[in-house]
Every structure is written in structure tokens, then in C-alpha cells.
Amino acid sequence: MSVSEPIVRIAAKGDGITPSGRHVPLAAPGDVVLPDGSVEAGPHHATPPCRHFGKCGGCQLQHVDDVALASFVRDRVLYAARSQELEPEILGETHLSPPRSRRRASLHAQPLGAKVAIGFREAGSHRIVDLAECHVLRPELFALVAPLRRLLGHQRGRWSVDVELTLADQGVDCGIRGFAMEGLEATEAALAFAQDNGLARLTIDMGYGAQAVWEPQPLTVTLGRTPVALPPGAFLQATADGEAALVAAAREWLAGADPVADLFAGLGTFAFALDAPVSAFEAARDAHLACRAAAARGKLPVEAHHRDLFRNPLQSNELDRFAGVLLDPPRAGAREQAARIAESAVERVVYVSCNPASWAKDARTLADAGFRLAELRPVGQFRWSTHVELASLFVR
Missing domain, CATH: 3.40.50.150 (Vaccinia Virus protein VP39)
Incomplete structure (x- = not known):
């Protein structure tokens, strides 16, 4: 490119676009793409609040302000x-x-060396970004990331687990799919995890559908002014x-x-x-x-x-x-x-x-x-x- 070009809008997948149709990753409207390919920040370019931005597939647009x-x-x-x-x-x-208003989310977990990685997947990849922070999840949901690491760290061999988190009227509903809750020790660990973290419900799916193993009182979500029972996995x-x-x-x-x-x-x-x-x-x-x-x-x-x-x-x-x-x-x-x-x-x-x-x-x-x-x-x-x-x- 021999001339500078402005970024005029954001494409459907989050890239900035110039008048000539060039796609520029992590560019905001008002930025200028210089002849050497570098980007000069404009008035709508923001500093991403999360250290994982650019790698985590959960967000694509933390580099733009609210106007953009x-x-x-x-x-x-x-x-x-x-x-x-x-x-x-x-x-x-x-x-x-x-920010921090998402009340439901799907996280993924798997062993990463001697520890457990849990979080969203990288964009276009099956690799998991091990969350140290998250600026979209409700704090009640993110607070479970570290305890989940400890719970899942007891599993042995190669494994992969999906975690569904939802904030209901009574607290957090946690659904774990792929967790090998076999034997007394694993069962007691799961129940201790639920009790220690004040879960409203814990469901485990070992391949036969979600089964509630902890639910001190029936779970509801209030719609309008009406409490409605919340089935596992419901939208x-x-x-x-x-x-x-x-x-x-x-x-x-x-x-x-x-x-x-x-x-x-x-x-x-x-x-x-x-x-x-x-x-x-x-x-x-x-x-x-x-x-x-x-x-x-x-x-x-x-x-x-x-x-x-x-x-x-x-x-x-x-x-x-x-x-x-x-x-x-x-x-x-x-x-x-x-x-x-x-x-x-x-x-x-x-x-x-x-x-x-x-x-x-x-x-x-x-x-x-x-x-x-x-x-x-x-x-x-x-x-x-x-x-x-x-x-x-x-x-x-």
C-alpha cells in the first residue's frame, strides 16, 4: 500500500475495513492504516480491558469504544x-x-500439563484460553472458575469437560458434562464443591443426560413477575x-x-x-x-x-x-x-x-x-x- 487509508467501518467478523475494501484486524473506525501497514489509533480506538483479548474467542471488539x-x-x-x-x-x-452482565455461559476445560485450563476457546481453534479474568461474565459466574479448576484437577488421563453456568433466582446453576464422577471420593468432592461455593444446583452429565446431584431447593428464574422452574440446559x-x-x-x-x-x-x-x-x-x-x-x-x-x-x-x-x-x-x-x-x-x-x-x-x-x-x-x-x-x- 502506497498511501494511508482510514478505517471506515467494522466488518461482520470484527475486522476494520478501508474504502478500498482492505480488512485490518483489531482496527477501529477512525483509525488510519499507514503505508507500512501499521495502524494509527483514531478517536474510537479503545484499550482492551482484558488481558486475554486477541486470543480468547469470547470477545472480538474490545478495541473499540461504545460509540463504535x-x-x-x-x-x-x-x-x-x-x-x-x-x-x-x-x-x-x-x-x-x-460489562460483566452475562448471566449464562458455556466454558470448556481440559488438562494443560500439570494444571487445568478452563475458559472459552481461542477464535477458530479448539485450544482453551485459561481465564485469569473475564469482563463479560457476571462476577458470580467467574467466581467459580478457580474452584472448578480444583474440582476437575482430580481427574486422571486425557479428558475434556464442558461447563454450563447460569445465574438463576437462587444462585448459580452449574452443569458439568464429561466429568467422571465415579466412586465415593469423586461424588463427595462434587458435593463439597457445590456446598462450599453455595451453588443453587449442580448437574452432572456422564453421557446419559444431566442429573441433578445438588439442588437444595427447586431452581427458578423470574420472567416478568413470575418465577418459572428452570430445567437443566433451558434457554x-x-x-x-x-x-x-x-x-x-x-x-x-x-x-x-x-x-x-x-x-x-x-x-x-x-x-x-x-x-x-x-x-x-x-x-x-x-x-x-x-x-x-x-x-x-x-x-x-x-x-x-x-x-x-x-x-x-x-x-x-x-x-x-x-x-x-x-x-x-x-x-x-x-x-x-x-x-x-x-x-x-x-x-x-x-x-x-x-x-x-x-x-x-x-x-x-x-x-x-x-x-x-x-x-x-x-x-x-x-x-x-x-x-x-x-x-x-x-x-x-
Whole structure:
């Protein structure tokens, strides 16, 4: 390169991009790439707070300030809409979850010489970054890293363990998969680990599914104002802060809609927050049963239905009785269900998504049926990550 070039934006995987299309790792908008390839920091370049940044695959964007981070989240969502020739009538302000707010995470562990490495994997690798600090996890979750090292250090031979950590109402739910809890000594060590660290629940999966070995009282997570049983491995929004932003959008946009269909409802994140009778449809049996039991216990107007919406989407005639639909599918999107909504008489659809690409395709289906994209709100729930989310309102 014979001339200097500015970084004008951040690409989908976190690299900075120049006007000529050059990708520059760890460059922020406003940085300047000099002729020798070095980068001169600009006004939006930040000092990464974590010593593991650049190696750990948990974060890709700690080198940018909040202004650039919010712009990245907004642009990812807006580019997805425009890829399908859609333009929101209102583009809401980007919401960013704060540092140390992640209430659920998947960590990995394996022996590293004489000690145990536990943490996230390196980007594009199976190698584990042994965490000495973490600026995204809730402190209650990170506090378990050192005790987990000690517990897992008793294993012998070659092994690999996955750890699921979730912050519930009663404290931390810790699920360990691949831990050889065989014999009295290993069992006592696991129970001591749970008791000494005040765990709300410890589950062990030795290849036959998660089994609770410690749960002093039934575990719940409060959704809206309703405590709901939390089955092992059940989906939960990554941060309470991000959940609140998504729920606030749904409540605002579905105000006055009666009744509402909540599709891919999970435990009832949205169903228990809406001020209307809700029919909640979910394929995962444990989540469905937890939602149904919580609704019955609280005598709430939430009717839970066990239904796989990928294989058996609600048909247009079933949808016609609803004044509004809330849609929060997995990353694959909801192609067949979106097509049935397009054929129905439903007037208002709130679509929450963790994948702007699949959302955009479904949004195109709705737009072709006469829906307009009334509002779009970008959400950066996975702080410093290239993973973005959104809430959107479609009105016929």
C-alpha cells in the first residue's frame, strides 16, 4: 500500500475495513492504516480491558469504544434489512448490555500439563484460553472458575469437560458434562464443591443426560413477575439487561393486542411479561411444562401448548384469531411459520431475532404479504462480540 487509508467501518467478523475494501484486524473506525501497514489509533480506538483479548474467542471488539460498538450493532441489523430491500420507518437507538452482565455461559476445560485450563476457546481453534479474568461474565459466574479448576484437577488421563453456568433466582446453576464422577471420593468432592461455593444446583452429565446431584431447593428464574422452574440446559436470554430491552419493545408494540400468540415461547420470557391473554407454543418439552406449571400456579392468562413449529407451524386459520403474534425463533429463523403468518389475517407481528440474516429473509416474506417494517431496534446483548440481536415490529 502506497498511501494511508482510514478505517471506515467494522466488518461482520470484527475486522476494520478501508474504502478500498482492505480488512485490518483489531482496527477501529477512525483509525488510519499507514503505508507500512501499521495502524494509527483514531478517536474510537479503545484499550482492551482484558488481558486475554486477541486470543480468547469470547470477545472480538474490545478495541473499540461504545460509540463504535453501538454503530457496529446498528449497521449489522440495518444491512440485513437492506439486503432484502427493507427500510424501517423508525430505527431505534442501539441498546448495549454493560460489562460483566452475562448471566449464562458455556466454558470448556481440559488438562494443560500439570494444571487445568478452563475458559472459552481461542477464535477458530479448539485450544482453551485459561481465564485469569473475564469482563463479560457476571462476577458470580467467574467466581467459580478457580474452584472448578480444583474440582476437575482430580481427574486422571486425557479428558475434556464442558461447563454450563447460569445465574438463576437462587444462585448459580452449574452443569458439568464429561466429568467422571465415579466412586465415593469423586461424588463427595462434587458435593463439597457445590456446598462450599453455595451453588443453587449442580448437574452432572456422564453421557446419559444431566442429573441433578445438588439442588437444595427447586431452581427458578423470574420472567416478568413470575418465577418459572428452570430445567437443566433451558434457554435463557444471555443478560437480564438485554432481556429487559427486548421485553420492553414487545410490551410497547403489543399493547392493546388481545389475544397474543407467542411462538417459540421457551420458558415464557415474553408470555409472562405481556398484558394480554397469551397462547405460548414451544417444542422443548421441559420448557413447555415449566411454562404451563408457572401459569397454572400463578393463575395467569397464559395457555401453554407443546408444538414443534418447524415441523408443524400454526396455519393461517389458527393464527386468524390472534390480534398480535410474537416470534422469537432460534438462529435458523422461522421460514415456514413466517409464510403461514403472511397468509393469515394477523395485523401486528413482533419479531425478535438473534440472527439478522435469517430474520431478513423472514421479514421479506412478511413484507411481500403487505406488512411494513414499522420499527427496528438493534440490541448488543453479547457485549464486545460480533453476535447481535434485534427486535422488530411489522404492521399490516
